[in-house]
Amino acid sequence: MELNLSLFTPELFLACAGILLILIDLIIPSREKNGLFALITFGITSVAIVLTAVYSPFSPQEAFNGFIKKDFLSGLSQLLVLFTLLLTVLVSYDYLERFKTNYVGEYYYTLIFASLGAMLMIEANELATLFVSLEVMSISIYVLMALFKRDYRGKEAALKYFILGSVGAATLAYGFALLYGITGSTLYPEVAKALSSNLSAAAFLGIALVLSGFLFKVGAVPFHGWAPDAYHGAPTPVSLFMGAVVKVAAFVALLKLFFPVLLPFFERWGEVALIFGLVSALFGALAALGQENLKRMLAYSSISHAGVILSALATLPALAVYSVFFYLFAYTFMTIAAFGIISLLTVKGFKGENLSDWRGLYSKSPSLALLSVVIFMALAGIPPLLGFWAKFYVLVALVKTGKVLPALIVMVASLISLGFYLKPLVYAFMKEGKEERVIPGFSAYAAVLISSLVLIFLGLFPEVVSQASLLSLASFLKGVM
Amino acid sequence: MNGLFFYLFGFLAVALGLAAVLQRNVIKGGVALLGSFVSLGAVYFTSGAEFIGIVQVMVYGGAIIVLYLFALMTMDLEKMKEEPLRLGFVSAGGFLAGVLFLLIVYGAMSLEGAPSLTVSGAKELASPLFYRFLLPFEVVSVLLLVATIGAVAVGRREE
Structure with missing residues (x-):
């Protein structure tokens, strides 16, 4: 029995803070709730960020009998999750001022619980822990989608996502059950040891089911059907949160699960991931071309990005961790910025989400229009923004491992994506619109500004992210070998 | 002594189970089912599996029966009484029950020696x-x- 509780401090803090917020919710008058809760959640998240930074060791350490394993990769990914939470709170404060809900307190602490689930999922080193933490994250997100008053679109999206998400979770649970039945253990190292000596058809079925469950969670073709409806219907800060956090958590968990367990059979699995990835990258880009609603367009673009990350997973072990983490880092900030700016521009009746609402944005608010240039060009992968370097390293990884054709397909997909990322800019700069003043909320504006600045500065100095990815790679491999 | 209680509760479980199926009043049937579940829990007790017995009483006798009764109370019971038994349903249920019975008998036949009770x-x-x-x-x-x-x-x- 080796608990090693001190390693678990950030998660414990977050869990306790979330539960305390439930109690605080009862005594705060509803008039000041939004501001106070946003402030408290912001403070909690900042403390959690500091704690996570302190408690992420370079040489991997285990806690709870090896049920969780922390290394630099998990630490940095958790920081990404918490940073997303921080900026989501900023965007949410502004959104909740304009769109009413009776459940302000619930909204903020469910956000905290969702982040807790994502953090646990990232550091999980055991199948049962991975499953329950995934469910904590998913169920919190279903709830978040349905909390707003008279927002039937959000409730419909929540129900759709809930039903499909349950099927995805069931697939994952079947896979885990099969793996447990074959290997007799749920700990990754023991599962890996048992599988490396005997890989039966049942084991392949289990692995295929687990992989399908993960493909569902990241929204890759052919399990992408929920993504456009869920992203479109959810309140925009929630789309932001799930777009960034679910992808980071699912991909890092996939890396941590599949590396030790499947390293010997990497060749075969790598090809499968590559095919799914390339199809998703192309499909997402093509489907996004015809979208009129910006959130729907970003949903399809997220399918395309997930495809690129999946094909990066297929490169050799070392390169995969590096390029996947780099891409996730860039993708997180691009998602925050893109959904953040949509949330900023959305006014009553969801006006501002459609392309036509962006007419003449430049004359209304030049600063927002310029920020949108940064954001959409980063998403499209135009140098010198961070999105370019993310795509660049994926391409380098693919070419280095001799996969030139897949690299070309990824390039074609990103060329197609340039087409739809330019559309909102064309509307913003070249089309005349009605003269309506846009008054962006301060906090949401700050969130968009911060993430755009990150995209610019780290785009100019990609060495920072590159070094971080290298360090996390080294730390991760140290724990696996 | 243990054997006596085993057969007593076993008989009770079967008899109450039969009553649950044959009773025309659904609520009474539900209560009979509760008795059947509790007797089954007692059967587990007498054969040395205390934990399974406790869980049987708590989960089946506590939660599942309450759920059943709640569901039954939301339905229009008077209307159900008038409805004639359909041959298709009865034969399908009988067939399934027969298959289950045969499976259990087959399982009991192929069991060698007394099962160990260490994990209960x-x-x-x-x-x-x-x-x-x-x-x-x-x-x-x-x-x-x-x-x-x-x-x-x-x-x-x-x-």
Whole structure:
């Protein structure tokens, strides 16, 4: 029995803070709730960020009998999750001022619980822990989608996502059950040891089911059907949160699960991931071309990005961790910025989400229009923004491992994506619109500004992210070998 | 002594199970089913599997029967009484029950010697649950908390 509780401090803090917020919710008058809760959640998240930074060791350490394993990769990914939470709170404060809900307190602490689930999922080193933490994250997100008053679109999206998400979770649970039945253990190292000596058809079925469950969670073709409806219907800060956090958590968990367990059979699995990835990258880009609603367009673009990350997973072990983490880092900030700016521009009746609402944005608010240039060009992968370097390293990884054709397909997909990322800019700069003043909320504006600045500065100095990815790679491999 | 109680509760379980099926009043049938479940729990007790017995009484006798009775009370029972028995349903149910019965008999026949009862105690279950699998167990409690709050918030009527 080796608990090693001190390693678990950030998660414990977050869990306790979330539960305390439930109690605080009862005594705060509803008039000041939004501001106070946003402030408290912001403070909690900042403390959690500091704690996570302190408690992420370079040489991997285990806690709870090896049920969780922390290394630099998990630490940095958790920081990404918490940073997303921080900026989501900023965007949410502004959104909740304009769109009413009776459940302000619930909204903020469910956000905290969702982040807790994502953090646990990232550091999980055991199948049962991975499953329950995934469910904590998913169920919190279903709830978040349905909390707003008279927002039937959000409730419909929540129900759709809930039903499909349950099927995805069931697939994952079947896979885990099969793996447990074959290997007799749920700990990754023991599962890996048992599988490396005997890989039966049942084991392949289990692995295929687990992989399908993960493909569902990241929204890759052919399990992408929920993504456009869920992203479109959810309140925009929630789309932001799930777009960034679910992808980071699912991909890092996939890396941590599949590396030790499947390293010997990497060749075969790598090809499968590559095919799914390339199809998703192309499909997402093509489907996004015809979208009129910006959130729907970003949903399809997220399918395309997930495809690129999946094909990066297929490169050799070392390169995969590096390029996947780099891409996730860039993708997180691009998602925050893109959904953040949509949330900023959305006014009553969801006006501002459609392309036509962006007419003449430049004359209304030049600063927002310029920020949108940064954001959409980063998403499209135009140098010198961070999105370019993310795509660049994926391409380098693919070419280095001799996969030139897949690299070309990824390039074609990103060329197609340039087409739809330019559309909102064309509307913003070249089309005349009605003269309506846009008054962006301060906090949401700050969130968009911060993430755009990150995209610019780290785009100019990609060495920072590159070094971080290298360090996390080294730390991760140290724990696996 | 143990053998006597075993057969007594075994007989009770079967008899009450029959009553549950044959009773025309559904509520009475539900109560008979409750008695059948409790007797079955007692059967587990007499054969030395205390933990399974307790769980049987708690889960089946406590939760599932209450759920059944709640579901039955939301239905229009008078209307159900008038409805004639359909041959198709009865034969399908009979067929399934027959298959299940044969399976159980087959399983009992192929059983060699008395099954060991070492894993039926509470300790064997509690020790992995609260020591080895402590973390997932605790995370499940967070999950239930979130799900409960979410269910209340989403399900409440908007004013």
